[in-house]
Amino acid sequence: MISPDIFYVEDDQDFAFIMQYAVKEVKDDLVVRIVEDGTEAMRMLDSYVETQQKPKLILLDLNLPGLSGIDLLKKIKEIPYFKYVPVILFSTSDDPIDVKRSLEFGANAYLTKPDGYTNLITCIQSLYDFWFNQNRSIN
Amino acid sequence: MNTNQVDLTNCDKEPIHIPGRIQSHGFLIAIDIDTLLIKYVSLNTFKFIEVEAADLLDKSILFLEEQMIFKDDKVQLKSLLILGSQKDSYEGINPYYLNIKGQPFYLIISKSGAYHVLEFEPAILDFDIQGTVGRSISGILAGRRLISMMENTADEIKKIIGYDRVMVYKFHDDGHGEVIAEAKNEDLEPFYGLHYPASDIPKQARALYLLNYTRIIADVNTNDSAVITTSDNFSALDLTHSVLRAVSPIHIQYLKNMGVDSSFSISLITNGKLWGLIACHNYTPKFIDYKARESTKLIGQILSSALEYRQEEEDDEKVKLLLAHAEELQQSLVADQDFISALTTHRVTIKDVTHSTGVVICFEGRLYTLGQVPAEEEIKMLVAWLTTTMEDSVYHTSQLPEVFSPAKNFKSTASGILAAMLSKDLGEFVIWFKPEQITTVHWAGNPEKPMTETPDGHMDLSPRNSFESWAQIVENTSASWTREEIASVIKIRHKLLDVINKKANEIRALNERLKLAYEELDTFSYTISHDLRTPLTSIKSYTELVLATNKSLDEQGKMLLNRVLAGANKMAFLINEILKLARVGRSDLKAEQLDMGSILEEIKTDALNVDGARHVTVKIGATPSILGDPTLITQIFANLIGNAVKYSVSAIDPMVVVSGEDGGDEVIYTIKDNGIGIDLNYHDKVFELFKRMDNAKGYQGTGVGLAIVKRIVEKHNARIWFESELKVGTVFYVAFRK
Numbered sequence: 001m002i003s004p005d006i007f008y009v010e011d012d013q014d015f016a017f018i019m020q021y022a023v024k025e026v027k028d029d030l031v032v033r034i035v036e037d038g039t040e041a042m043r044m045l046d047s048y049v050e051t052q053q054k055p056k057l058i059l060l061d062l063n064l065p066g067l068s069g070i071d072l073l074k075k076i077k078e079i080p081y082f083k084y085v086p087v088i089l090f091s092t093s094d095d096p097i098d099v100k101r102s103l104e105f106g107a108n109a110y111l112t113k114p115d116g117y118t119n120l121i122t123c124i125q126s127l128y129d130f131w132f133n134q135n136r137s138i139n
Numbered sequence: 140m141n142t143n144q145v146d147l148t149n150c151d152k153e154p155i156h157i158p159g160r161i162q163s164h165g166f167l168i169a170i171d172i173d174t175l176l177i178k179y180v181s182l183n184t185f186k187f188i189e190v191e192a193a194d195l196l197d198k199s200i201l202f203l204e205e206q207m208i209f210k211d212d213k214v215q216l217k218s219l220l221i222l223g224s225q226k227d228s229y230e231g232i233n234p235y236y237l238n239i240k241g242q243p244f245y246l247i248i249s250k251s252g253a254y255h256v257l258e259f260e261p262a263i264l265d266f267d268i269q270g271t272v273g274r275s276i277s278g279i280l281a282g283r284r285l286i287s288m289m290e291n292t293a294d295e296i297k298k299i300i301g302y303d304r305v306m307v308y309k310f311h312d313d314g315h316g317e318v319i320a321e322a323k324n325e326d327l328e329p330f331y332g333l334h335y336p337a338s339d340i341p342k343q344a345r346a347l348y349l350l351n352y353t354r355i356i357a358d359v360n361t362n363d364s365a366v367i368t369t370s371d372n373f374s375a376l377d378l379t380h381s382v383l384r385a386v387s388p389i390h391i392q393y394l395k396n397m398g399v400d401s402s403f404s405i406s407l408i409t410n411g412k413l414w415g416l417i418a419c420h421n422y423t424p425k426f427i428d429y430k431a432r433e434s435t436k437l438i439g440q441i442l443s444s445a446l447e448y449r450q451e452e453e454d455d456e457k458v459k460l461l462l463a464h465a466e467e468l469q470q471s472l473v474a475d476q477d478f479i480s481a482l483t484t485h486r487v488t489i490k491d492v493t494h495s496t497g498v499v500i501c502f503e504g505r506l507y508t509l510g511q512v513p514a515e516e517e518i519k520m521l522v523a524w525l526t527t528t529m530e531d532s533v534y535h536t537s538q539l540p541e542v543f544s545p546a547k548n549f550k551s552t553a554s555g556i557l558a559a560m561l562s563k564d565l566g567e568f569v570i571w572f573k574p575e576q577i578t579t580v581h582w583a584g585n586p587e588k589p590m591t592e593t594p595d596g597h598m599d600l601s602p603r604n605s606f607e608s609w610a611q612i613v614e615n616t617s618a619s620w621t622r623e624e625i626a627s628v629i630k631i632r633h634k635l636l637d638v639i640n641k642k643a644n645e646i647r648a649l650n651e652r653l654k655l656a657y658e659e660l661d662t663f664s665y666t667i668s669h670d671l672r673t674p675l676t677s678i679k680s681y682t683e684l685v686l687a688t689n690k691s692l693d694e695q696g697k698m699l700l701n702r703v704l705a706g707a708n709k710m711a712f713l714i715n716e717i718l719k720l721a722r723v724g725r726s727d728l729k730a731e732q733l734d735m736g737s738i739l740e741e742i743k744t745d746a747l748n749v750d751g752a753r754h755v756t757v758k759i760g761a762t763p764s765i766l767g768d769p770t771l772i773t774q775i776f777a778n779l780i781g782n783a784v785k786y787s788v789s790a791i792d793p794m795v796v797v798s799g800e801d802g803g804d805e806v807i808y809t810i811k812d813n814g815i816g817i818d819l820n821y822h823d824k825v826f827e828l829f830k831r832m833d834n835a836k837g838y839q840g841t842g843v844g845l846a847i848v849k850r851i852v853e854k855h856n857a858r859i860w861f862e863s864e865l866k867v868g869t870v871f872y873v874a875f876r877k
Contacts, residue, residue, distance in 0.1 A: 014677040092672045115676045115711055117683030
């Protein structure tokens with residue numbers, strides 16, 4: 001199994017669909033792994049630990065059915081294997097309260113979901129440039 | 140004490156029930172109940188029974204009987220007394236007819252302390268009292284109204300006992316008397332309508348009128364006869380129940396001043412109180428015997444009970460009318476949701492619960508009036524006075540100008556007020572008014588001058604010498620408020636308070652519900668905006684995706700999809716604005732002292748960092764600190780300064796000036812621009828959600844900004860207002876509490 005570049009938890013199938021397009025647009029060979037809820041995310045992450053696969057970036061939607069983005073964030077931060085994997089909270093909400101809580105629980109960044117495909121490409125391009133190129137050393 | 144001299148030091152205490160004297164048309168003998176020995180005798184016995192008074196003292200009753208035997212009559216005095224003692228009443232005995240020296244006499248026995256008091260007075264026996272009285276009573280009761288009953292009474296009494304003048308005299312609440320009916324010889328000056336001061340009939344005299352229903356003064360010009368007693372006895376005989384009791388020298392003088400030689404009175408008593416008198420005057424000496432007096436007493440009693448009954452009936456009618464009005468008003472209060480309308484617009488108004496001529500309701504800071512009332516300013520003064528002075532819930536006076544002198548200016552409408560307090564704190568009252576009644580009271584003599592000075596400089600209480608009518612104009616006075624009116628007001632006040640309290644509770648409950656609804660609305664708009672964003676993003680994303688990846692799209696297709704995108708963008712913008720507004724409502728206020736200088740500088744930078752706004756000059760003046768939530772306050776100024784910049788970009792030398800100033804207990808910030816201005820016709824709409832002015836059409840905006848500003852201002856208990864002129868500019872003011 002190929003280790004994913006981006007592990008993305010997103011329950012909105014439309015957004016997940018658009019995201020796949022956007023990632024391919026930024027870099028064709030980037031591997032995105034998308035799961036729909038927290039439980040599945042945890043199962044997948046456990047299997048990553050087992051098989052020693054380490055995503056380069058984890059994106060978490062904030063509002064998820066069952067385990068929320070914040071819940072997932074806490075759990076991920078407790079797993080030593082993912083200690084140096086950047087976790088980014090990714091949400092439609094721009095409520096300062098959500099931003100504050102996410103950062104407090106150890107999110108490496110909080111991104112408000114860009115609206116539209118064009119903006120999303122810009123956003124992913126910037127993420128890719130920062131986390132995949134400039135900071136390659138930390139991985 | 141010499142009882143002939145009564146002056147101011149003892150006038151009120153003159154012991155008129157123990158004068159030590161009797162009128163001399165009869166004689167008196169008092170006998171010890173236990174020993175049957177004679178202990179008191181009037182000095183005039185010799186004239187009647189040819190025995191000197193002194194010779195009777197300490198003699199047995201049998202001795203008296205012997206002295207009184209004339210011809211074959213043997214007077215059984217002793218057995219009469221024993222009979223009276225056994226029954227503890229002499230009613231069955233009085234009057235006891237007997238013959239003394241060939242003259243007819245009545246013996247009237249009463250008890251005084253430890254003595255039988257025997258009084259002998261002439262019997263006249265010259266008319267058929269029984270028959271006359273029967274006819275008289277039916278004549279009297281023929282009167283339908285009280286006043287005609289009084290007039291009939293005076294007429295009938297005059298017919299029966301033939302005095303020159305017969306008056307029905309009524310005591311008013313303050314004790315003064317008025318002649319309300321009169322029957323007189325034609326040649327006499329009328330006393331009808333005259334008022335007599337309360338002092339004319341002193342308290343102790345009134346007490347005697349309650350005990351003795353009739354009282355005769357046979358001749359004011361004859362000398363009284365002293366009552367003597369045994370040498371070992373020093374107490375005077377109590378003559379309370381005596382028919383011969385001598386008259387107070389003051390009263391004798393009083394009658395003499397009036398030219399009256401003899402008088403007779405009958406008490407009128409209702410509900411145990413002295414209601415008045417039937418006063419009979421004769422201008423020559425006149426005596427009517429015991430039986431005649433008893434007959435008139437019967438008339439007095441019948442009139443008394445008729446009075447009681449008719450007075451009650453007449454009062455009842457008035458009470459019923461007020462009650463009916465109060466009842467109808469209460470129904471209006473239930474039926475009409477509007478409190479004021481219920482009290483003022485129906486057939487029966489709040490004015491009708493009294494016999495007032497005007498009423499004002501001071502409620503929720505407004506005055507509602509009906510009928511004749513003082514001017515608004517005058518009412519306000521009156522309300523202020525009542526607020527400070529009124530202690531009970533209901534206050535009334537019929538002489539307002541006497542207690543509240545500014546009321547002299549409106550005495551013609553409000554010499555009398557009856558005020559019911561609804562809330563002292565709020566200055567809420569209902570006040571009923573009665574106009575000034577310039578009444579002329581015809582006093583019998585000047586009531587202010589009852590005393591004359593004696594040559595030795597001693598104030599002598601003597602009755603007034605002149606009985607000419609002395610008119611007194613009574614000013615600053617209205618008709619008085621009756622018990623029934625006051626009761627009616629007390630009752631209606633309770634009802635009003637009930638309604639007010641109920642309304643207040645309803646408003647409180649409504650307020651709670653409104654608050655909840657507001658919170659729900661905030662939550663709702665927050666959630667809905669949030670939830671709307673996701674599908675909107677999908678629309679936008681898919682559209683862009685199609686545009687970016689579908690190479691087969693022609694220009695027409697691209698143009699249409701771009702219109703979809705524009706619509707989605709506009710919608711996203713609106714949703715964001717509503718979210719901001721909802722967030723103001725949801726957020727908790729975290730107030731702190733703010734460094735306004737740096738906040739405003741930052742806002743200025745942002746405001747100018749908008750396309751096409753760089754040429755606008757933004758000046759920041761004084762920036763006093765204010766107490767507020769940093770995020771929210773920033774939003775206020777970002778909106779106001781942003782607007783100021785936005786709407787002045789087209790001006791020549793666009794200029795926005797922001798500065799703060801200390802305004803006492805507030806800090807007031809002004810944001811002034813020379814932009815397009817706001818049409819004052821839209822004055823009220825400026826802060827409403829989604830409202831944009833006509834002249835703002837060319838400018839970007841949603842109509843949410845100022846609504847957000849207003850919410851934040853309200854949340855801070857601050858105030859916001861503006862001044863503006865089209866094409867000249869606008870100044871917004873925001874005043875923050877310190």
